[in-house]
Amino acid sequence: MTVTSYRQALHDALREELLRDEDVLLMGEEIGRFEGSYKITAGLLAEFGAKRVRDTPIAEEGFTGAAVGAAMLGLRPVVEIMTINFSLLALDQIVNHAAKIYGMFGGQARVPLVIRTPGGGGQQLGATHSQNVELYYAFVPGLKVVAPATPADAKALMLAAIRDDDPVLVLENLALYNTSGEVPDDLEPAEIGRAAVTRTGSDVTIVAYSRMAVVALEVAERLAAEGIDAEVVDLRSLRPLDRDTIIASVRKTNCAVVLEDDWLTYGIGAEIAATIGDGAFDWLDAPVRRVAMAEVPMPYAKSLELAALPSADDAAAAIRETVDAVARRR
Amino acid sequence: MPRTTTSRTRPRSAPTAPAADDAPSAAQELAFYRQMVFIRRFEERAARAYTEARIGGYCHLNLGEEATVTGLMSALRAEDYVFTNYREHGYALARGIAPERIMAELYGRSDGVSKGWGGSMHLFDLEARFMGGYGIVGGQLPLATGAALAIDYRGGDEAVVCLMGDGTTNIGAFHESLNLAAIWKLPIVYVIVNNGLGMGTTVEEASAEPELHRRAAAYRMASARVDGNDPIAVREAAATALASARAGAPFLLEAVSGRLKGHSVVDPARYRSREEVEAARAADPIAGYAARLLESARLSEQQIADAERDADRAVAAAVAFAEASPHPDPETLFDYTYATPVPNDSRRRPGEALFLAMPAASTAASVNGATA
Numbered sequence: 135m136t137v138t139s140y141r142q143a144l145h146d147a148l149r150e151e152l153l154r155d156e157d158v159l160l161m162g163e164e165i166g167r168f169e170g171s172y173k174i175t176a177g178l179l180a181e182f183g184a185k186r187v188r189d190t191p192i193a194e195e196g197f198t199g200a201a202v203g204a205a206m207l208g209l210r211p212v213v214e215i216m217t218i219n220f221s222l223l224a225l226d227q228i229v230n231h232a233a234k235i236y237g238m239f240g241g242q243a244r245v246p247l248v249i250r251t252p253g254g255g256g257q258q259l260g261a262t263h264s265q266n267v268e269l270y271y272a273f274v275p276g277l278k279v280v281a282p283a284t285p286a287d288a289k290a291l292m293l294a295a296i297r298d299d300d301p302v303l304v305l306e307n308l309a310l311y312n313t314s315g316e317v318p319d320d321l322e323p324a325e326i327g328r329a330a331v332t333r334t335g336s337d338v339t340i341v342a343y344s345r346m347a348v349v350a351l352e353v354a355e356r357l358a359a360e361g362i363d364a365e366v367v368d369l370r371s372l373r374p375l376d377r378d379t380i381i382a383s384v385r386k387t388n389c390a391v392v393l394e395d396d397w398l399t400y401g402i403g404a405e406i407a408a409t410i411g412d413g414a415f416d417w418l419d420a421p422v423r424r425v426a427m428a429e430v431p432m433p434y435a436k437s438l439e440l441a442a443l444p445s446a447d448d449a450a451a452a453i454r455e456t457v458d459a460v461a462r463r464r
Numbered sequence: 465m466p467r468t469t470t471s472r473t474r475p476r477s478a479p480t481a482p483a484a485d486d487a488p489s490a491a492q493e494l495a496f497y498r499q500m501v502f503i504r505r506f507e508e509r510a511a512r513a514y515t516e517a518r519i520g521g522y523c524h525l526n527l528g529e530e531a532t533v534t535g536l537m538s539a540l541r542a543e544d545y546v547f548t549n550y551r552e553h554g555y556a557l558a559r560g561i562a563p564e565r566i567m568a569e570l571y572g573r574s575d576g577v578s579k580g581w582g583g584s585m586h587l588f589d590l591e592a593r594f595m596g597g598y599g600i601v602g603g604q605l606p607l608a609t610g611a612a613l614a615i616d617y618r619g620g621d622e623a624v625v626c627l628m629g630d631g632t633t634n635i636g637a638f639h640e641s642l643n644l645a646a647i648w649k650l651p652i653v654y655v656i657v658n659n660g661l662g663m664g665t666t667v668e669e670a671s672a673e674p675e676l677h678r679r680a681a682a683y684r685m686a687s688a689r690v691d692g693n694d695p696i697a698v699r700e701a702a703a704t705a706l707a708s709a710r711a712g713a714p715f716l717l718e719a720v721s722g723r724l725k726g727h728s729v730v731d732p733a734r735y736r737s738r739e740e741v742e743a744a745r746a747a748d749p750i751a752g753y754a755a756r757l758l759e760s761a762r763l764s765e766q767q768i769a770d771a772e773r774d775a776d777r778a779v780a781a782a783v784a785f786a787e788a789s790p791h792p793d794p795e796t797l798f799d800y801t802y803a804t805p806v807p808n809d810s811r812r813r814p815g816e817a818l819f820l821a822m823p824a825a826s827t828a829a830s831v832n833g834a835t836a
């Protein structure tokens with residue numbers, strides 16, 4: 135067991151896979167000489183050379199599409215898109231090709247592609263650079279979307295993504311890169327499509343992913359001191375979605391709060407709430423609450439950004455209100 | 465070439481700059497020098513404010529591009545439009561926007577040009593026809609092309625100047641935009657501000673045709689390359705390009721200069737060799753311009769000292785204004801989602817419930833009270 139940062143865990147996974155499989159190559163803007171905008175690929179150009187660690191021009195649509203094509207011939211490209219905001223320039227290639235090729239050609243060609251990209255607001259980057267649009271990808275059959283919250287998951291899910299024969303989008307998070315946690319030395323690839331109960335409890339289920347799964351644990355600890363025993367479900371995978379784990383938890387706690395860093399209307403939380411409505415209606419003692427970003431283009435000013443982002447306090451308040459509502463009903 | 469438009473003539477305002485073939489007067493040379501020094505000092509002060517955490521987000525500076533900024537903006541008429549990328553403080557200053565309001569925007573304050581909503585990357589001022597800094601690489605190109613379409617559509621005599629970096633010429637929007645402008649004969653000048661680098665990637669590494677202005681050939685568009693360290697040369701080249709654009713022949717201009725610091729304030733630029741950095745420093749456009757003017761006695765040590773003193777004062781005033789400007793009120797969070805009021809617009813705060821929970825003594829009272 136080693137204590138490692140989320141950033142280092144991602145780096146280690148990439149390095150191990152580059153060592154293990156000649157068909158793995160990295161592509162993206164500034165990943166080589168600049169060592170990556172967020173330094174995930176630091177040192178890899180020096181170690182593996184420019185054939186396997188490829189700096190690309192600023193051409194998201196072009197190089198992402200090229201990675202899809204290379205994957206069709208059996209390479210395993212790992213594309214870095216500097217932030218998820220810029221993935222919108224590659225949306226067409228990801229949605230219309232990466233996700234479709236296996237099905238559209240009757241299973242004749244596979245696309246073993248990984249797209250790594252961080253989301254996350256809260257850095258005063260303004261409207262175009264602070265979005266959490268993983269939903270756009272989680273919406274599309276044929277893509278797999280994973281969203282690790284811890285260093286161990288970052289590594290295990292990255293290993294799994296690279297070895298997977300389908301296109302996998304690995305959602306990283308700007309605010310998590312510097313967090314650290316234990317990573318087993320002999321870590322195996324994770325199974326994509328499985329959520330994890332990261333804290334057991336009996337009073338309320340908190341469902342979250344990525345940064346919000348970390349916030350969920352913090353809030354759960356805080357509420358424990360007030361006598362509220364929360365269970366935390368970290369989704370880990372947005373598509374496929376592990377509905378059974380969510381439902382099993384809610385059938386036990388009888389209420390749920392979803393924490394999400396995206397917009398509420400039509401967001402990931404909407405799917406979770408609908409799932410709970412389907413699978414745990416008779417067990418519910420309170421409406422499913424969602425804590426999510428204010429529905430505005432993200433402002434730059436700190437005072438406005440703070441008002442727009444869901445905070446741990448917002449989460450704690452929503453959970454308390456939900457537990458109170460349950461108490462009133464019983 | 466005659467413009468193939470529905471020429472509805474519009475009153476012209478007097479050009480703000482004299483025709484380019486006039487040799488620059490001593491007063492103009494001095495004004496250029498003073499503007500370059502002012503931009504330099506403004507940017508250095510912004511960098512300091514960033515390291516003091518007064519400015520957040522990303523902050524990209526025009527350090528090393530002052531001659532390009534000054535020369536280009538001086539060739540525009542007041543009614544022309546400017547679109548830029550996120551490295552745009554200097555252009556906004558040279559366009560005549562109050563430095564106080566620019567600094568306040570960097571500070572994220574309510575008196576900023578974008579009311580604190582945009583930050584360093586997103587300056588905007590309609591009065592100055594400064595149509596925005598944009599943070600998505602290449603994002604401004606289609607917009608600028610569309611602005612030129614609007615001018616052409618109305619038969620106006622304005623032109624659009626669309627700035628971009630060297631790295632931006634590799635994004636699809638560059639090619640799509642130039643092609644559109646060429647087939648529609650739009651009044652637009654695309655300007656590549658070639659500072660030699662994307663973030664850490666050199667032009668040679670990123671571009672199969674590193675003489676970037678030559679890419680215009682693919683669209684049968686006129687183009688030129690100019691020394692971006694010489695404000696007079698830039699101004700002349702820009703005037704030629706603008707005349708072409710106004711006549712319905714869009715133009716691609718490349719101004720070659722250098723980047724004196726990192727890609728943004730936080731980038732230590734360790735990927736650059738000492739020689740590269742020294743070469744950029746040796747080509748410092750302000751020092752070079754001053755040396756040339758001093759040599760021919762068209763600038764004095766006293767004028768240099770005055771320029772620096774005045775720049776420092778103006779920058780200090782901008783900082784004082786920004787510091788004193790109020791933070792935007794969180795109550796204004798929902799003020800700018802839609803221009804046209806619409807029922808059911810979400811005004812929910814992050815922690816707020818969509819609907820009120822059942823009241824305590826469940827009296828079956830209305831629960832339709834959406835908090836919206």
Ligand SMILES: Cc1ncc(C[n+]2csc(CCOP(=O)(O)OP(=O)(O)O)c2C)c(N)n1
Nearest residue numbers: 220551599600601629630631632661662663
């Ligand atoms: C579509 C998109 N991809 C990537 C980025 C990240 N990025 C910001 S600036 C930049 C380099 C741009 O280089 P250049 O066009 O030469 O402009 P410069 O910064 O040198 O002025 C990159 C890659 C972005 N903002 N948008």
Ligand SMILES: [Mg+2]
Nearest residue numbers: 629630661662
């Ligand atoms: Mg550049």
